[in-house]
Amino acid sequence: MSAKTMRVIPYVEDHRNCLLFKPSEDLTENQMASLQAALKQAIQAYYQLEDDELAAEPLPNTNNRRLILFYEAAEGGAGVLRQLISDREAFPAVARKALEICHFDPDTGEDLLRATGASEDCEAACYDCLMSYGNQRDHRLLDRKSIRELLLSYYKSTTSSSPGPDPRAEHLRRLLNQAGSELEKRWLQFIDERNLNLPDKAQHLFEPCKTRPDFLYEEHYVFVYIDGPVHTYPDRKQRDREQTECLEDMGYTVIRFGDLDEWEGIVSKFPHVFGITK
Numbered sequence: 209m210s211a212k213t214m215r216v217i218p219y220v221e222d223h224r225n226c227l228l229f230k231p232s233e234d235l236t237e238n239q240m241a242s243l244q245a246a247l248k249q250a251i252q253a254y255y256q257l258e259d260d261e262l263a264a265e266p267l268p269n270t271n272n273r274r275l276i277l278f279y280e281a282a283e284g285g286a287g288v289l290r291q292l293i294s295d296r297e298a299f300p301a302v303a304r305k306a307l308e309i310c311h312f313d314p315d316t317g318e319d320l321l322r323a324t325g326a327s328e329d330c331e332a333a334c335y336d337c338l339m340s341y342g343n344q345r346d347h348r349l350l351d352r353k354s355i356r357e358l359l360l361s362y363y364k365s366t367t368s369s370s371p372g373p374d375p376r377a378e379h380l381r382r383l384l385n386q387a388g389s390e391l392e393k394r395w396l397q398f399i400d401e402r403n404l405n406l407p408d409k410a411q412h413l414f415e416p417c418k419t420r421p422d423f424l425y426e427e428h429y430v431f432v433y434i435d436g437p438v439h440t441y442p443d444r445k446q447r448d449r450e451q452t453e454c455l456e457d458m459g460y461t462v463i464r465f466g467d468l469d470e471w472e473g474i475v476s477k478f479p480h481v482f483g484i485t486k
């Protein structure tokens with residue numbers, strides 16, 4: 209997501225999917241409570257979840273709302289929080305849903321004042337938008353108008369993910385510093401420009417195979433080598449093949465990037481690793 213507006217940290221613990229939502233600007237108590245209710249309702253609506261399937265809590269606590277923790281109530285849930293990050297269309301779509309739920313026209317931002325079919329205008333919040341029986345303690349804080357601008361900006365945002373807890377730009381900077389060659393840097397930029405998934409690590413020594421592949425996608429057990437045209441020499445090819453075999457025997461997938469004009473085709477073959485190119 210755009211670094212300007214927020215930072216989102218997904219992680220998995222006890223097989224329950226969680227997502228920490230941290231707006232990058234300081235928001236008021238009313239805004240944080242309203243955002244929590246709006247996003248919870250919108251995520252549920254977008255992914256067709258029941259109210260009890262998704263939980264949302266302020267962190268560190270209700271008196272100090274800095275972050276919103278979303279988690280799927282059931283272990284091994286539907287995995288929607290992960291999709292919210294990996295599917296780049298999802299978060300803007302959820303923000304659009306949240307605008308609709310809050311009685312705003314998502315395209316113009318116009319205040320439609322009430323839900324379709326409702327008999328009265330909604331001033332701050334009603335049971336058609338932010339109020340639910342589960343968030344009664346927050347009712348006094350809820351104000352749909354306080355988050356209109358935020359939701360509109362989220363609706364226009366693009367999602368970019370980082371494999372670790374650091375924001376994407378910081379993670380990229382570290383990878384660029386660790387990269388072993390100009391070509392590797394160029395490859396990182398190639399990945400970043402397309403908003404594809406960045407690797408977790410660069411130059412990670414893999415002792416069992418006596419090799420230091422250029423990049424590692426830890427979760428997918430994928431090692432990436434940026435060979436460039438130089439590796440077409442026969443002796444290099446032989447060594448490359450041995451390393452690949454060793455890594456594959458250890459259960460890893462090896463993806464090699466040779467000539468630059470082939471890079472695009474290679475990433476599109478592994479959408480589960482690199483994400484989808486637009």
Ligand SMILES: [Zn+2]
Nearest residue numbers: 330333334337
């Ligand atoms: Zn309402």
